[in-house]
Amino acid sequence: MNRYAALLRGIAPSNPNMSNEKLRGVFEMLGFEKVASVLASGNIVFHSTDTDVSDLEDRIQQALNAELGIAGGTIIRSYEELRALLDTDPFPGLTHGRGTYLVATFLKNRKKAAELPDQPDPLTRVVGFDKACSTFLAVVDNSEPGKTPDFMTWLDKTHGKDITTRTWLTVQRIVKKMDA
Known part of the structure; x- marks a missing residue:
């Protein structure tokens, strides 16, 4: 299982559609495991068997836009990259x-x-x-x-x-x- 952090662009915690609970819900809907948020500024950590980061970024961004109207941007880094x-x-x-x-x-x-x-x-x-x-x-x-x-x-x-x-x-x- 791979550990990832999704760094979401354009998150405004005061917007009800951008709450940590709703953001985590989208990640869980996509089937990711151990989904958690870090602070209230668009940082979601999760586990996935997927290894194609570009595909993950696209899938997450499409789901955020479709489910919550968030058109910002999704940048993913692996645990290993961030640890290094x-x-x-x-x-x-x-x-x-x-x-x-x-x-x-x-x-x-x-x-x-x-x-x-x-x-x-x-x-x-x-x-x-x-x-x-x-x-x-x-x-x-x-x-x-x-x-x-x-x-x-x-x-x-x-x-x-x-x-x-x-x-x-x-x-x-x-x-x-x-x-x-």
């Missing part, structure tokens, strides 16, 4: 806090080249790109309210809507839930 990502310890000595966010941006298209922008963003320090997990890792300065890092805009322009960002704390919580 954590084990790289890309943020040594840094802690996630109110003014400094440690983030991981997951790309759906694993074949697209992961080139960084020419001009570094003064609010973001990219610490690397994990090729195996197809994930940008960055430290974002959030100390000035209302300022959006150019790096996030660059990600949207370069990779479109087929990306999703999670804090490093959330990634850690997802893997912990998958360990259970």
Whole structure:
């Protein structure tokens, strides 16, 4: 049995159709086992015998759209990929806090080249790109309210809507839930 995390894009916990209970219900309807949610922001862990991640992403997204009207996006990573990502310890000595966010941006298209922008963003320090997990890792300065890092805009322009960002704390919580 394979362990997966589905990182759902565009989930608004205040929307009744996007509650953890309803999201889990769609995954259970699809026949997945050990379905659980992590936080209220579109992180669902589950077990499946399926090994075709692209097919899983498509099936889940179609079901979310059909059952709950959620057109966002579904990005899946295996337990092994996320565990290996954590084990790289890309943020040594840094802690996630109110003014400094440690983030991981997951790309759906694993074949697209992961080139960084020419001009570094003064609010973001990219610490690397994990090729195996197809994930940008960055430290974002959030100390000035209302300022959006150019790096996030660059990600949207370069990779479109087929990306999703999670804090490093959330990634850690997802893997912990998958360990259970």
